[in-house]
Amino acid sequence: MAETLTTAALTLKDIAREAGVSLATVDRVLHNRPGVRPDTVRRVRDAIERNSFQPHVAAAELARGRARRFAFVMPSGPNPFMQQIEAYLGEMTAWLSARRLNVEMVTTDVFDAAVLAASLETLSGDYDGVAVVALDHPTVRAAINDLVDAGSKVVTLVSDVPSSRRHHYVGIDNIAAGRTAGALVGRLVGGRSGKVAVVAGSQGLRDHAERIFGFNQVMASEFPDLSVLPVLEGRDEDERSEQLLARLLGRHADIVGLYNVGAGTQGVAQALNNKALSEAGRDKVVFVGHDVTALTRRLLLQGVMDAAISQNPGHEARAAVRVLLALARGEPILREQEKIRIDIVMRDNLP
Amino acid sequence: MAETLTTAALTLKDIAREAGVSLATVDRVLHNRPGVRPDTVRRVRDAIERNSFQPHVAAAELARGRARRFAFVMPSGPNPFMQQIEAYLGEMTAWLSARRLNVEMVTTDVFDAAVLAASLETLSGDYDGVAVVALDHPTVRAAINDLVDAGSKVVTLVSDVPSSRRHHYVGIDNIAAGRTAGALVGRLVGGRSGKVAVVAGSQGLRDHAERIFGFNQVMASEFPDLSVLPVLEGRDEDERSEQLLARLLGRHADIVGLYNVGAGTQGVAQALNNKALSEAGRDKVVFVGHDVTALTRRLLLQGVMDAAISQNPGHEARAAVRVLLALARGEPILREQEKIRIDIVMRDNLP
């Protein structure tokens, strides 16, 4: 009927006594510091094990004295999604201060490998942890590895560099996100047959490429009545996206679905809308895109957009901080908690 | 280019000096403890304000000495969703121990107001915080209020008692969840017209009633071609749900959608399947239900179920702990972080 989830609260001193050594030695073993005879190490480890001893984080935190420094390396452009992440970090100020954590924002051109790598190099050695929205490029990979070698904990944020030695990736599985988008477009089209348009920023961006890959997978295997048109590259710009899409809609009268892989949403919506106005008899185009912003929220409510695939920016911001903190403290990461889910957002479950 | 989110790390002593008082007095003011002249209070408050001082949580935690005790009051039956919550709490053991938090599970019959209230009464005074899966009933409300009066922090979990003085509710907005289910059924049916079946545990349960309410709202306003049949009450039991649904499917040949509000999923799936087998020519029934369990996961992968509305049980478990901790410490709650979202889960974004 009642059951407890926690173990007796021993202290370092208890372990020290039980292992027949001093506090300092237990501390050394606990943190794998050198200068302890292997035999002693074993004795201490045993005692820790036997009691399933957990050091008190609060005490550890207090004793170390100095505050921790984390840096967030973010794109400098006016990307609403990134701005949301920054805003959510801002909301954590009190929480951060109460834990003596210093978070610094560093903006840079994350789309230029050399510039990004240079920014990362300047951080070397000064930070306990670095979160970076990373471009997947050899130069950047090297810079990340250098940071790791210099002793910083590194997490990639939103966009990963899997080949680097970063400690953790905070972001979604973009192939699965693309698959989800495909399933939604396919299902919401509702059995009609026709063509599907895809607008991306650039197929050179890893996340965009992966999303398109997943999208095509699902379309090919599950919706044979729908044919996917060649990807339009709108560079995440409104005007360009609008023009390209408007032209495409003009050429194909039987477009029933649209997947907007990146930003440029305003332009995409515009193109859709103009068409709807001018060509009365035409079927509604199912429109699926990414991220919940002020704009996509409005489009969802208006029924212009049907669904948004979203990675909760608040969650990403907080997860990045928590993961860096856990890594810095040597605590285990709650993987389930820090995993970023692929959210499907429709009008009625808007957050 | 670089910007810091945190403020200088002052200490209580600094504030004391600046306000011309002692440590103890600052501490009293900080915790609104009595026995300080109003004028002194003001002076101290000013100093705190001026420096936007944040006490160091680690130090506070360490100094108070004793561990905190939290109780989780959960249903005693074999409900997979509740079991998941318990499992996720179990995964936090190390995290909890490292913070000297004791979490105890108390199981009881949460569907019997008197029994539940009695269980709550026994906890009075012994816990810093209590999380409870609550039935919305006057007796339970009174028990919750008593706990609050006795000094415990109380959060309702999954199922709320809005009229009580509980400090927080950790769970989803069930009306919105029902609306989401409605939108999904309506959209996934894909323009066909016909009837929609609804299977619930009982309309007496607040969460079920709210979901049905939201579901009907959307169906009535947005999908006039679909008519919702009277709710079947399956009591969350497999057999009963199967029988009722099978009979209904027999009587109405034009059922195109199904909303399963609660549990009994196995039975519901069975009824759908049998029908599919026996009546070859019949249209696929769009099936939307709640929660991602081993069973619903399988059904989604098999294509029997089309979507699950889910409230992340891991998130609920951790949010409940974090909220109780923040409340106990007098820290602000990160509302955005602790909010439970309505997740739409389809095959391709299964967590």
Add this chain to the structure above:
DNA sequence: CTGTTAGCGCTTTCAC
């Protein structure tokens, strides 16, 4: 009403 003081359980010098 206000101040003094002894820890809380670690980390970190500095000695041996």
Add this chain to the structure above:
DNA sequence: GTGAAAGCGCTAACAG
């Protein structure tokens, strides 16, 4: 290699 001891910034007695 190992140990002793001085704090870290608070809280909670207790004393005035």
